[in-house]
Amino acid sequence: MRSMTSRATPSEAADRPAEAIPATLGPSMRCKVPGPESRALAARLAKVESQNVTALDPAPIFWERAACANLWDVDGNRFVDLTAAFGVSNVGHAHPEIVRAISEQAESLLHGMGDVHPPRVKVELLEQLAALYPKGYASDPPEVRTVLSSSGSDAVETALKTAMLATGRPGILAFEGAYHGLSLGALDCTWRSDFREPFRSRLPGKTRFVPYGDLESVAGVTRGEGGINPREIGAVLVEPVQGRGGERVPPAGFMRGLRTICDEQGWLLIADEIYTGFGRTGEVFACNHESVIPDLLCVGKGLASGMPISACIGLASVFDAWPLSEGEALHTQTFLGHPTSCAAALASLAIAQRWKLAERARKLGKMALGTLRQQLAGVDTVEEVRGLGLMIGIECTSPEISLTASTALLSRGYVLLPSGEDGRVLSLTPPLVVGHDELYSACTEIAEHLKSVSGRGGRAIR
Numbered sequence: 284m285r286s287m288t289s290r291a292t293p294s295e296a297a298d299r300p301a302e303a304i305p306a307t308l309g310p311s312m313r314c315k316v317p318g319p320e321s322r323a324l325a326a327r328l329a330k331v332e333s334q335n336v337t338a339l340d341p342a343p344i345f346w347e348r349a350a351c352a353n354l355w356d357v358d359g360n361r362f363v364d365l366t367a368a369f370g371v372s373n374v375g376h377a378h379p380e381i382v383r384a385i386s387e388q389a390e391s392l393l394h395g396m397g398d399v400h401p402p403r404v405k406v407e408l409l410e411q412l413a414a415l416y417p418k419g420y421a422s423d424p425p426e427v428r429t430v431l432s433s434s435g436s437d438a439v440e441t442a443l444k445t446a447m448l449a450t451g452r453p454g455i456l457a458f459e460g461a462y463h464g465l466s467l468g469a470l471d472c473t474w475r476s477d478f479r480e481p482f483r484s485r486l487p488g489k490t491r492f493v494p495y496g497d498l499e500s501v502a503g504v505t506r507g508e509g510g511i512n513p514r515e516i517g518a519v520l521v522e523p524v525q526g527r528g529g530e531r532v533p534p535a536g537f538m539r540g541l542r543t544i545c546d547e548q549g550w551l552l553i554a555d556e557i558y559t560g561f562g563r564t565g566e567v568f569a570c571n572h573e574s575v576i577p578d579l580l581c582v583g584k585g586l587a588s589g590m591p592i593s594a595c596i597g598l599a600s601v602f603d604a605w606p607l608s609e610g611e612a613l614h615t616q617t618f619l620g621h622p623t624s625c626a627a628a629l630a631s632l633a634i635a636q637r638w639k640l641a642e643r644a645r646k647l648g649k650m651a652l653g654t655l656r657q658q659l660a661g662v663d664t665v666e667e668v669r670g671l672g673l674m675i676g677i678e679c680t681s682p683e684i685s686l687t688a689s690t691a692l693l694s695r696g697y698v699l700l701p702s703g704e705d706g707r708v709l710s711l712t713p714p715l716v717v718g719h720d721e722l723y724s725a726c727t728e729i730a731e732h733l734k735s736v737s738g739r740g741g742r743a744i745r
């Protein structure tokens with residue numbers, strides 16, 4: 284076993300010669316999906332899991348293994364993953380370097396005491412995150428501090444508490460269509476009523492929503508329009524591109540405009556880059572497209588490309604609103620700074636840098652968007668094709684069309700998910716390592732399917 288003190292530093296790991304990105308394999312279907320093994324597992328799951336968690340009718344495919352941009356189900360079918368499993372596996376599934384980092388870390392220290400006697404690897408990760416923080420037009424990143432956590436919702440909770448301490452105001456301005464997670468604080472900032480309604484009486488009700496991408500509405504709030512008192516607002520919470528809201532890209536200048544308004548109003552700008560972070564939109568952070576420095580930045584998903592870890596990073600001047608810990612952190616978790624997740628994150632960041640994955644996402648995204656727009660031009664089942672980098676949405680004319688499309692594509696060996704408020708957007712967020720040709724083939728297959736149901740109310744022509 285190699286001692287953890289001899290682990291390559293992140294910059295050494297990033298400086299290694301870039302080996303070739305492994306090829307993505309095309310789909311290979313052995314049976315109709317869901318196959319017999321998947322159906323059997325669905326029947327077993329129905330007996331042991333809460334009924335709200337996994338939709339079992341029709342049965343999903345159960346995953347057996349995954350590598351790079353491919354995954355295999357329990358029936359031996361091979362798929363191309365166009366989801367990166369909820370936008371997580373940015374450097375590809377089970378990258379050997381990440382697997383090695385986890386295994387070496389686990390052999391020496393599997394679990395630590397994150398906020399009391401922390402593991403070395405936590406320090407190394409926080410240093411890397413500080414170095415990556417958006418720097419706007421400056422040559423060096425600003426001085427930042429970080430609180431680690433496990434899920435995206437956790438990172439949003441940290442941001443909400445930090446904003447309240449720093450501004451003394453609990454109010455949040457968020458956006459229609461926003462998704463910030465489902466824990467109670469984050470849920471208060473999530474737009475969709477189906478998520479919120481059952482728990483309304485438990486929600487703080489401190490969030491005001493305005494239309495996404497509309498700077499004029501935000502300016503209206505500063506004038507007290509819409510019955511919102513601007514002095515109650517402490518922070519604006521925004522996804523630079525909405526993910527679960529349906530891959531919605533705001534007009535150019537939106538993030539920069541928000542920064543200006545926040546500065547004028549004394550509001551904090553919280554960028555939720557849990558979906559967009561670590562290269563997905565063609566920049567390490569989507570804020571970088573407009574050289575915006577947020578006050579707080581939430582990250583998760585692609586941070587470790589497959590291990591549960593998230594973070595709220597932010598300007599030191601903002602984080603200093605928290606009192607100095609004298610033995611009892613006011614906001615922490617048992618698994619804060621979990622060693623194996625930190626080690627996986629360090630490996631993932633180094634791989635993304637070495638393989639220039641943000642640049643790759645930009646190029647592949649341009650190709651995929653161009654292909655889809657060209658092939659879907661004039662197709663009456665499609666409202667719009669939009670995206671930034673490898674975060675692409677095909678807005679269909681109805682949720683049924685996008686649902687039927689994702690089912691049809693699954694049977695052809697492509698995994699993709701519907702997104703958007705009512706599920707009418709077919710979402711493509713593949714691993715950033717997905718092969719050019721396989722992504723092109725996926726776009727062609729999607730377009731062929733959507734053309735085949737054109738004018739048929741979503742039913743495939745046989």
Ligand SMILES: Cc1ncc(COP(=O)(O)O)c(C=O)c1O
Pocket residue numbers: 434435436437439462463464465522526527555556557558583584
């Ligand atoms: C932008 C954004 N914020 C927050 C979250 C919540 O993350 P998690 O599901 O890890 O709690 C998500 C999840 O999809 C997200 O897309």
